[in-house]
Amino acid sequence: MTDKTLLSVRDLNAWYDESHILHGVNLEVREGETVTILGRNGMGKTTTLRSIVGILRKRTGTISFDGTDLMNRPLHHTARVGIGFVPEERGIFSTLSVEENLMLPPVVSDTGMTVEEIYQLFPNLKERRNSQGTKLSGGEQQMLAMARMLRTGVKMLLLDEPTEGLAPVIVQRIGEVLQTLKARGMTILLVEQNFRFASKIADRFYVMDHGKVTDGFDLAELPAKMETLHEVLGV
Amino acid sequence: MIMIFGIPIQAFLGQLLIGLINGSFYAMLSLGLAIIFGLLRVINFAHGAQYMMGAFAGFLLLSWVGVNYWFALLLAPVIVGLTGIVIERFALRRLYNLDHLYGLLFTFGLALVIEGSFRYFYGTSGQPYETPELLSGGVNLGFMYLPIYRGWVVVASLIVCIGTWLLIEKTKLGSYLRAATENPTLVQSFGINVPFLLTLTYGLGAGLAALAGIMAAPIYQVSPLMGSNLIIVVFAIVVVGGMGSIMGAIVTGYMLGILEGLTKVFYPEASNIVIFVIMAIVLLIRPAGLFGRDA
Numbered sequence: 278m279t280d281k282t283l284l285s286v287r288d289l290n291a292w293y294d295e296s297h298i299l300h301g302v303n304l305e306v307r308e309g310e311t312v313t314i315l316g317r318n319g320m321g322k323t324t325t326l327r328s329i330v331g332i333l334r335k336r337t338g339t340i341s342f343d344g345t346d347l348m349n350r351p352l353h354h355t356a357r358v359g360i361g362f363v364p365e366e367r368g369i370f371s372t373l374s375v376e377e378n379l380m381l382p383p384v385v386s387d388t389g390m391t392v393e394e395i396y397q398l399f400p401n402l403k404e405r406r407n408s409q410g411t412k413l414s415g416g417e418q419q420m421l422a423m424a425r426m427l428r429t430g431v432k433m434l435l436l437d438e439p440t441e442g443l444a445p446v447i448v449q450r451i452g453e454v455l456q457t458l459k460a461r462g463m464t465i466l467l468v469e470q471n472f473r474f475a476s477k478i479a480d481r482f483y484v485m486d487h488g489k490v491t492d493g494f495d496l497a498e499l500p501a502k503m504e505t506l507h508e509v510l511g512v
Numbered sequence: 513m514i515m516i517f518g519i520p521i522q523a524f525l526g527q528l529l530i531g532l533i534n535g536s537f538y539a540m541l542s543l544g545l546a547i548i549f550g551l552l553r554v555i556n557f558a559h560g561a562q563y564m565m566g567a568f569a570g571f572l573l574l575s576w577v578g579v580n581y582w583f584a585l586l587l588a589p590v591i592v593g594l595t596g597i598v599i600e601r602f603a604l605r606r607l608y609n610l611d612h613l614y615g616l617l618f619t620f621g622l623a624l625v626i627e628g629s630f631r632y633f634y635g636t637s638g639q640p641y642e643t644p645e646l647l648s649g650g651v652n653l654g655f656m657y658l659p660i661y662r663g664w665v666v667v668a669s670l671i672v673c674i675g676t677w678l679l680i681e682k683t684k685l686g687s688y689l690r691a692a693t694e695n696p697t698l699v700q701s702f703g704i705n706v707p708f709l710l711t712l713t714y715g716l717g718a719g720l721a722a723l724a725g726i727m728a729a730p731i732y733q734v735s736p737l738m739g740s741n742l743i744i745v746v747f748a749i750v751v752v753g754g755m756g757s758i759m760g761a762i763v764t765g766y767m768l769g770i771l772e773g774l775t776k777v778f779y780p781e782a783s784n785i786v787i788f789v790i791m792a793i794v795l796l797i798r799p800a801g802l803f804g805r806d807a
Contacts, residue, residue, distance in 0.1 A: 330701050356703030368698045372690040380684075381691055382702035429703070 281308045283433060283464050284329070284360075289338035291321075291328040298324045300488040301338070306433070311455070311465040313475040316485035317511055322468040323365060325485070326435045329466075330362045331355050343432065357385050361426030365437040365468075369418045371411040375402055378410040378421055382429045389430030398454060399424050416447035423454065433464040440471045448474055472510065484509055519777055526656040527773040533662050533731075535769020536669035537724050541746040542753060542761040543676055544720035550693045550756035551713045554604060554615035559746070560739030561623040562718045565592045566725025568630060571641050571734045581644035581730075588726040589719035596718025600711045608710075623740070630736035638733020665727055672723060673762045680758055689713065693756070748791040754804020764802060 284306040291299040299321050306312045314322050327333040329340055331352045340347040345358050355362070361382075370378055379395070379402065396403035399420045405413060413421060419439055426434055439455075440448045448471065455465065455478050469475040475482070476499060484492040486509060494502055514521040541563060548556045569588035573579035579587065599622065607614045643661045650659040680686040692699045692706050700706040725739070732738055746765075753764030768787050775783040782789075794802060 332697055332701055351707075352697070352700045353703050353705045355701060362698075362701050364698065368695055370691045370694050372694060373687055377687045381687060381699070383704060385703060 279308045282306070283308045283310075283343055284466065285339070285341050286325075286329065287339040289325070289328060289336060289340065291324055291333050291336040293324070293333070293335075298488055299328060299336075302485075302488070302490055304483055304490055304493070306464060306466050308432075308464055309459075309462050310480050311459055311467065311478055312481045312483065313467045313469050313479035314483045314485055314490075315469070315472065315475065315506070315510060317509075318470075320485045321488040322485050323437055324488075326362070326437050326466070326468055330360065330435060332362075356382065356429065356431060359385060359430075359432035361429060361431035361434050363419075363422045363426060363434060363436045363439065365441065367418045367422040369410040369413065369421055371409060373410050374406065375408050375410055375413065375421060376406040379406075379425045379428065382425055384429050386430035386432075388432075390427045392428065395424050395427055398427075398457065416443050416450070419443065419447075419451065420454070423451075427458070433466065434458070436465065436467045438468055438470060440469065440474050452477055472506075517778070522655045523777055524774075525653075527777045528770060529656065529658065529662075529773075530776075531770040531773020532666055532766065533769070534772060535766040536666050537728060537742070538746055538749050538769045539673050539762045539765025540669050540724040540727075541721060541742070542749045542765045543673055543758065544717040544724075545746065545750050546753070546756055546758055546761035547676075547680070547689075547720075548714060548717035549750070550758070551689060551696075552600075552604070552608070552615070552710055553612055554607075554619065554714075555612065555747075556714075556717060557616055557620035557743075558599075558623045558626065559619075559717070559721050560741075560743030561626040562592050562596065562721035562739070563725040563728070563742065564630065564736060564739035565595070565626065566722025567641070567729040567734045567738060568634075568725075568736075569722065570726040570729050571639055574641070581726075584726050585723070589723040592722030592725075593715040593719030597711055597715040599718075600714035604714065605707070605710070627736050627740060634736055636735060636737060638735035638738070641729035641734050643730040661730055665731065668727060669724075672720070673765075676720065677758055677762065745787055748787050750801075752787075752791050752794045752802060754801025757801065757803040760801060760803025 282305050286302055286304045289299050289302040290297065302321070302325055314325065316322050324333060328336045331347065331350065342358055342360060347355065347358070370381070373381065379392070401417050402421055402424060405417070410421065411418070423434070423436070423439070439451055443451070452474060458465065459478065467475065467479065479496060481495050482493065482499070483490050484506070516524050541559060545556055545559050548554055566588045569591050570581065570584035573584045573587060604615065604618065607618055647661040647664050650657050680689055688699065688704055688709060692704070692709055696706045728738070749764050749768050750761055752768065753760035768790065772783055772786055775786045
């Protein structure tokens with residue numbers, strides 16, 4: 278981890294049609310860091326990720342990544358500057374085979390993993406590389422959604438609820454994969470409901486409530502925060 | 513004389529072949545429509561006009577600059593494809609966020625303007641386009657006399673259809689197109705320029721229509737209304753095959769062309785409506801079309 282700020286979000290407001298969802302979100306992610314956004318459902322966590330990526334266009338404020346202002350760039354520039362997005366619904370394509378899904382996103386830098394390295398990390402995907410993408414199990418689809426971003430050489434992954442609806446053994450496997458990525462120096466911004474899972478891999482936390490970041494703290498401060506967190510998160 | 517189902521085999525095989533030739537044009541045209549609809553969600557009513565423009569491009573290239581059939585076969589689709597790109601870039605693109613009806617109305621209006629303009633200059637009577645020397649003449653198949661050019665149309669259309677299918681199913685560009693058909697926003701977030709892909713696709717669809725047009729020029733006469741006569745049947749075929757299904761469009765195109773030909777043998781009175789009757793039945797039983805997935 279370095280002290281260099283990779284992603285910086287300042288006073289981010291965002292709207293779905295007429296409804297105002299984000300009310301001035303501020304957050305920062307440093308290079309090599311894994312940051313988790315915690316919060317109950319409907320507090321704006323997914324909206325924050327979608328606004329950073331640029332899928333949600335009705336937004337104000339500033340978003341800068343590695344010194345590049347992202348606000349006025351078209352959606353297809355987001356990956357090119359180095360941000361890979363893994364959506365909550367995983368977004369595996371049914372008309373593409375597993376391998377076609379894996380090869381779909383264009384390579385943006387030469388720091389990505391090779392296909393062999395990816396198949397080593399996810400042997401299941403290699404076995405089923407000729408199957409239809411959506412024939413995979415939920416866990417395998419999540420692995421594929423992550424794997425296809427690793428090939429591209431993005432500097433940062435935005436992961437939206439990667440463990441949602443998955444069996445504990447798969448959740449553990451995803452945790453291992455994220456540790457491997459951390460060790461390789463990947464910067465990760467994670468939205469997660471599974472607090473236990475998040476506490477094992479995150480270096481830092483933000484808490485979101487009603488469209489704002491209301492708290493931010495390091496892993497070391499977590500034990501002291503547990504009581505307030507239980508209240509805020511309702512867990 | 514050999515009879516099949518009570519009719520002479522010559523008549524049977526003859527109509528089968530005519531059906532196959534018509535089916536070749538149906539397949540090429542419905543293929544373009546299916547590709548455009550799949551990605552752009554636009555029902556391209558200008559497709560018939562683009563087919564006509566292809567035939568006219570060939571005719572004008574020959575009469576103005578003496579470009580022969582073989583070069584026109586390459587140039588006409590490029591010219592019409594480029595006009596498609598301009599139309600998408602400056603007009604059609606603005607309608608994607610509105611109801612699909614607007615795309616349909618716009619392309620319908622566009623077709624009327626294009627056909628009206630050509631009619632202003634060339635009237636409604638057809639212009640002849642000579643069969644290229646290499647493909648003139650014919651062969652006696654025993655049961656019928658086959659003009660070589662018509663045999664060429666069947667072969668060339670098969671190559672075009674299979675080639676387009678391979679482009680979409682087996683190439684990298686094809687995987688972009690398929691993925692963008694499913695979820696354009698996510699594909700764009702991967703760094704793929706989806707708006708450019710849409711422009712390219714409309715150009716490709718228009719170019720395919722033009723290719724069918726130049727191939728039709730020596731068989732049918734080159735006339736401003738040649739597209740509007742054909743396009744209604746092609747729309748029925750796309751509905752039967754299933755909107756947006758590439759393979760469905762191809763197979764249904766050939767199938768219904770042949771069926772239409774055979775109807776001419778068995779019950780000629782119904783040959784003009786058989787495709788529409790089948791469309792009605794398919795819509796009742798399988799609204800998504802024979803090859804379409806339920807949406």
